[in-house]
Amino acid sequence: MTLHIGFPTALIYYSHFPFWQGYFNRLGVEIVTSPPTTRTILDDGAREAVADACIPIKLYHGHVLTLKDKVDALFIPRMVRINRRATFCPKFLGLPDMVRATLTGLPPIIDLQVDAGRGLLGLWPTCRGLAELLGFSLGTAWPAYREGNKHQRAYEELLRKGYLPLQAMARLRGEAVEAPSRQPGALNLAVLGYPYQVYDDYISLDIIGKLQKMRANIMTMEMLPPRRLFQLSSRLPKRLFWHFSNLVIGATYHYLQQGDIDGIIHVTAFGCGPDAMVDKLMELDVRGISQGKVAYMSLSIDEQTGDAGVTTRLEAFVDMLHQRRENR
Amino acid sequence: MKKVSFAHMGYSYLGFKQLVEDMGFAAIVPPSPSPATLDRGVQYAPEFACIPFKMVLGTYLEVLEQGAEIIITSGGVGPCRAGLYGMLHEKILRNLGFDFEIFVFDPPLTGLWRFYSKLRRVVRGAGLSWPAFVDVVRRAWAKLKLLDALEQLASNTRPYELKRGETTRTFHDCLKIVDQARNLKEIASARQECQQLLQNIPRDPGRHPLKIGIVGEIYVMLEPFMNLEIEKTLGEMGVVTHRSIYLTQYTATDVLAHGTMDVRQLAYPYLNQFVGGHGQNSVGETILYARNGFDGVVQVAPFTCIPEIVAKSILPRVSQDFRIPVLSLTIDEQTGRAGVETRLEAFIDLLRERREQMEARPYAALLPGY
Numbered sequence: 131m132t133l134h135i136g137f138p139t140a141l142i143y144y145s146h147f148p149f150w151q152g153y154f155n156r157l158g159v160e161i162v163t164s165p166p167t168t169r170t171i172l173d174d175g176a177r178e179a180v181a182d183a184c185i186p187i188k189l190y191h192g193h194v195l196t197l198k199d200k201v202d203a204l205f206i207p208r209m210v211r212i213n214r215r216a217t218f219c220p221k222f223l224g225l226p227d228m229v230r231a232t233l234t235g236l237p238p239i240i241d242l243q244v245d246a247g248r249g250l251l252g253l254w255p256t257c258r259g260l261a262e263l264l265g266f267s268l269g270t271a272w273p274a275y276r277e278g279n280k281h282q283r284a285y286e287e288l289l290r291k292g293y294l295p296l297q298a299m300a301r302l303r304g305e306a307v308e309a310p311s312r313q314p315g316a317l318n319l320a321v322l323g324y325p326y327q328v329y330d331d332y333i334s335l336d337i338i339g340k341l342q343k344m345r346a347n348i349m350t351m352e353m354l355p356p357r358r359l360f361q362l363s364s365r366l367p368k369r370l371f372w373h374f375s376n377l378v379i380g381a382t383y384h385y386l387q388q389g390d391i392d393g394i395i396h397v398t399a400f401g402c403g404p405d406a407m408v409d410k411l412m413e414l415d416v417r418g419i420s421q422g423k424v425a426y427m428s429l430s431i432d433e434q435t436g437d438a439g440v441t442t443r444l445e446a447f448v449d450m451l452h453q454r455r456e457n458r
Numbered sequence: 459m460k461k462v463s464f465a466h467m468g469y470s471y472l473g474f475k476q477l478v479e480d481m482g483f484a485a486i487v488p489p490s491p492s493p494a495t496l497d498r499g500v501q502y503a504p505e506f507a508c509i510p511f512k513m514v515l516g517t518y519l520e521v522l523e524q525g526a527e528i529i530i531t532s533g534g535v536g537p538c539r540a541g542l543y544g545m546l547h548e549k550i551l552r553n554l555g556f557d558f559e560i561f562v563f564d565p566p567l568t569g570l571w572r573f574y575s576k577l578r579r580v581v582r583g584a585g586l587s588w589p590a591f592v593d594v595v596r597r598a599w600a601k602l603k604l605l606d607a608l609e610q611l612a613s614n615t616r617p618y619e620l621k622r623g624e625t626t627r628t629f630h631d632c633l634k635i636v637d638q639a640r641n642l643k644e645i646a647s648a649r650q651e652c653q654q655l656l657q658n659i660p661r662d663p664g665r666h667p668l669k670i671g672i673v674g675e676i677y678v679m680l681e682p683f684m685n686l687e688i689e690k691t692l693g694e695m696g697v698v699t700h701r702s703i704y705l706t707q708y709t710a711t712d713v714l715a716h717g718t719m720d721v722r723q724l725a726y727p728y729l730n731q732f733v734g735g736h737g738q739n740s741v742g743e744t745i746l747y748a749r750n751g752f753d754g755v756v757q758v759a760p761f762t763c764i765p766e767i768v769a770k771s772i773l774p775r776v777s778q779d780f781r782i783p784v785l786s787l788t789i790d791e792q793t794g795r796a797g798v799e800t801r802l803e804a805f806i807d808l809l810r811e812r813r814e815q816m817e818a819r820p821y822a823a824l825l826p827g828y
């Protein structure tokens with residue numbers, strides 16, 4: 131009988147799922163993901179999780195709930211570091227503990243630590259631990275690890291070519307999707323934020339889709355090589371502590387340098403701790419560095435944020451940018 | 459003479475005032491935080507910054523307007539945001555047009571050289587020799603330790619006082635005495651005098667006060683204005699409080715006979731990872747309080763404080779397993795005193811009831827059939 135392991139479609143799903151998909155598949159373990167977010171999933175999560183948590187964390191609890199009776203174990207790795215430069219938000223660090231303390235009736239949780247801060251081995255120590263835990267030999271684990279890396283590289287390449295995460299994953303599954311092409315003359319907007327907030331169509335209220343319908347070219351931080359983003363993020367007097375935050379800040383600086391960007395939209399979760407800082411830094415630096423040439427908008431989202439309100443704000447922003455172009 | 463200032467955190471300002479003055483600077487003592495300070499901070503701070511960030515920003519605005527030229531503060535290593543606050547405070551204040559120097563001291567172990575060179579600039583600026591500087595630090599440290607000891611003594615006295623409010627009044631007299639004491643000898647005799655004053659408060663030794671441990675984020679725990687004077691409020695409701703953090707930490711290690719390391723170890727089964735700030739400590743300390751026979755624990759946490767949110771989501775489980783009631787208070791600029799007092803009263807009623815039930819139990823076992 132194959133082992134079924136649950137992988138919630140939230141948080142690191144959008145940045146690291148292909149690796150784990152490749153790894154587990156090669157081992158012969160079946161990965162079960164939760165369905166795309168719905169109102170019910172979000173409501174369930176919000177009811178169970180601690181009230182002050184941000185929407186992505188509440189949502190994660192909801193996704194765990196949809197999986198708990200369908201799988202033999204849940205994979206909730208403790209994301210500490212995936213490179214030497216930064217750790218994850220403390221809520222990622224405590225994620226398995228929060229889930230365990232909050233939800234009842236869960237299958238066993240595999241909460242191995244991902245801490246690639248020291249060695250050059252990346253995710254291998256975690257993979258080795260997993261193999262030991264699940265009873266696979268190291269001889270089986272190594273090719274699986276390589277397979278995972280292969281998937282992840284293919285995924286990231288697609289992202290850099292302009293595919294959005296969900297499209298890239300569909301593409302990896304063999305579906306015939308194409309990356310949106312850049313339209314000459316259209317507005318160029320950078321939509322920046324944490325992948326689990328920006329690419330979950332439900333909790334992002336499909337901001338990217340909406341903007342595309344308004345005929346804007348969308349740039350994201352995934353389209354840029356992370357190495358470059360980290361380099362740029364070290365322009366701050368003190369580098370931020372958190373992985374995704376550095377990527378967002380780095381992307382801000384990159385797009386400011388690029389010169390053909392009309393506006394930057396920061397998508398952030400209501401009450402997000404790191405973003406309280408990131409957002410202010412972005413606001414000050416976008417204004418300061420571009421000297422007012424690039425417009426900035428920050429959209430903060432919680433469970434109550436309405437679709438209509440977001441549409442109105444986006445429309446107003448886009449209209450304003452069109453006018454600016456004409457006046458130039 | 460350069461004018462130097464620093465953040466206001468509980469009563470530690472007396473120690474820092476001495477430090478700065480002994481170094482030969484003019485100290486701009488930050489005014490006690492008030493609603494006005496907070497308002498100003500809120501105005502310029504990001505909406506979801508935690509309340510300590512806003513309060514400290516408000517304080518900086520006030521001291522800069524009073525002419526402070528140098529601000530000295532502490533940094534951090536993360537992943538708690540506080541480690542980056544110096545940088546963002548500076549950016550916001552410069553953007554408002556203030557001109558000043560800020561020295562953010564990260565823990566020396568994260569960069570010994572950087573720590574040293576910053577320190578050297580400060581010490582050189584003061585025109586002090588290193589041995590003289592060491593002396594200055596020793597005096598300030600002695601004062602900080604004394605302040606912590608007095609605060610603890612006051613918390614232990616308050617629930618027994620016959621006249622409500624007397625302990626707090628005496629404690630404030632003590633602060634004045636401590637402020638006057640400048641060298642080690644004077645600080646030692648201030649200790650004698652203040653301890654005597656607090657011990658002389660008329661009290662009713664027959665009371666059996668409840669014992670509540672306070673855990674949470676350091677700034678809201680140490681700054682009475684921030685926690686709506688939780689220790690005074692609880693004390694006057696007849697509760698002995700013990701705070702898990704004192705600035706000089708000595709009580710935490712002496713009274714509970716455990717260092718931070720053990721506290722973290724206690725937390726392992728529930729939170730097996732350092733999450734920054736005092737998140738892991740809050741979990742471990744709750745267990746420690748349960749083991750030491752405390753009646754309950756209050757967690758004070760700023761709204762949006764990440765490590766404390768992690769702790770808060772775990773504490774209900776700890777509370778169940780160790781049978782110790784835990785009350786989590788989340789504090790932001792809207793938190794009102796009345797609301798907090800009502801919640802504390804309800805919590806205390808619950809604790810009293812529990813205690814009575816527990817005290818009744820042994821008799822029930824002794825006299826079966828009644």
Ligand code: SF4
Nearest residue numbers: 184219221399402403
């Ligand atoms: S970074 Fe922000 S949105 Fe992400 S988990 Fe942490 S607090 Fe939530």
